[in-house]
Amino acid sequence: MTQAVTVKGVSKTFATKSGEVRALDDVDLVVEEGEFVSLIGPSGCGKSTLMRLIADLDAPSGGTIEVFGKPAARARKDQDYGIAFQQAGLLPWRTVAGNISLPLELHGLGKGERRARVAELAELVGLTDFADRHPDQLSGGMQQRVAIARSLAERPRLLLMDEPFGALDEMTRERMQTELSRIAAETGAAVVFVTHSIPEAVFLSDRVVVMSPRPGRITDVLETGFGADAVRDEALREAPAFFACVTAVREALHGTPVAHGGRESR
Numbered sequence: 001m002t003q004a005v006t007v008k009g010v011s012k013t014f015a016t017k018s019g020e021v022r023a024l025d026d027v028d029l030v031v032e033e034g035e036f037v038s039l040i041g042p043s044g045c046g047k048s049t050l051m052r053l054i055a056d057l058d059a060p061s062g063g064t065i066e067v068f069g070k071p072a073a074r075a076r077k078d079q080d081y082g083i084a085f086q087q088a089g090l091l092p093w094r095t096v097a098g099n100i101s102l103p104l105e106l107h108g109l110g111k112g113e114r115r116a117r118v119a120e121l122a123e124l125v126g127l128t129d130f131a132d133r134h135p136d137q138l139s140g141g142m143q144q145r146v147a148i149a150r151s152l153a154e155r156p157r158l159l160l161m162d163e164p165f166g167a168l169d170e171m172t173r174e175r176m177q178t179e180l181s182r183i184a185a186e187t188g189a190a191v192v193f194v195t196h197s198i199p200e201a202v203f204l205s206d207r208v209v210v211m212s213p214r215p216g217r218i219t220d221v222l223e224t225g226f227g228a229d230a231v232r233d234e235a236l237r238e239a240p241a242f243f244a245c246v247t248a249v250r251e252a253l254h255g256t257p258v259a260h261g262g263r264e265s266r
């Protein structure tokens with residue numbers, strides 16, 4: 001099986017006025033094709049930094065990163081992945097529809113097809129009635145939903161999502177989680193997902209990667225073990241296996257040893 005993301009011995013040091021900041025230290029991570037992996041860890045532990053390195057928005061100080069077996073820079077040029085990051089990053093002069101449509105235009109999709117796909121995506125994120133609005137007329141959560149729709153536009157084989165649901169209310173957030181897991185399952189996309197929410201990480205993921213405070217290192221990898229074909233619905237949120245896994249991730253974050261069947265030492 002091809003690996004969607006291969007991170008080997010990656011470190012990242014930032015030079016600042018007050019000296020060097022070591023954000024990441026010797027990080028190894030493999031995300032298989034079609035796998036859903038969440039990164040969780042305290043603020044400032046380097047989650048966004050790692051995502052930016054995978055997306056080739058910045059270069060590692062040491063180590064190597066491959067996306068679908070290619071150097072990260074090549075994968076970016078080939079538009080092998082969709083991105084939805086902490087800031088929505090919308091173009092203010094474009095409407096909702098215009099923002100969602102952007103990757104499709106870059107790829108030269110015809111106008112008719114584009115319009116149909118944009119309508120479908122706007123519907124998916126519940127913004128059909130706002131398609132003609134501009135970003136400054138939307139709430140933060142709505143802007144974030146536009147960014148999510150845009151990241152899905154080209155049905156990428158890999159999605160890089162950095163706290164994409166952070167600005168959403170709880171109801172919308174749970175709905176988007178269900179939608180995202182459905183989309184990932186349907187399209188077979190691999191997802192690397194950063195979140196501060198333990199239940200969100202557990203609900204969505206095949207594996208939850210726990211990181212330590214700076215310099216960011218991977219301290220634990222927990223397999224949720226719900227199975228590749230598990231339906232992620234309301235029943236799962238209330239299942240004992242779900243709660244057991246939430247507890248295991250919480251204990252891993254706090255650094256207390258736990259006995260959990262899915263624990264591995266990758």
Ligand SMILES: Nc1ncnc2c1ncn2[C@@H]1O[C@H](COP(=O)(O)OP(=O)(O)OP(=O)(O)O)[C@@H](O)[C@H]1O
Nearest residue numbers: 014016021023042043044045046047048049050214
């Ligand atoms: N461009 C930069 N220049 C200098 N330092 C940086 C830069 N980007 C990140 N850092 C530092 O690297 C560390 C990791 O930052 P990063 O944004 O990756 O954390 P994070 O885990 O995403 O945190 P959060 O959960 O708050 O989003 C922090 O100490 C941050 O100050």
Ligand SMILES: [Mg+2]
Nearest residue numbers: 047048049086
């Ligand atoms: Mg971050």
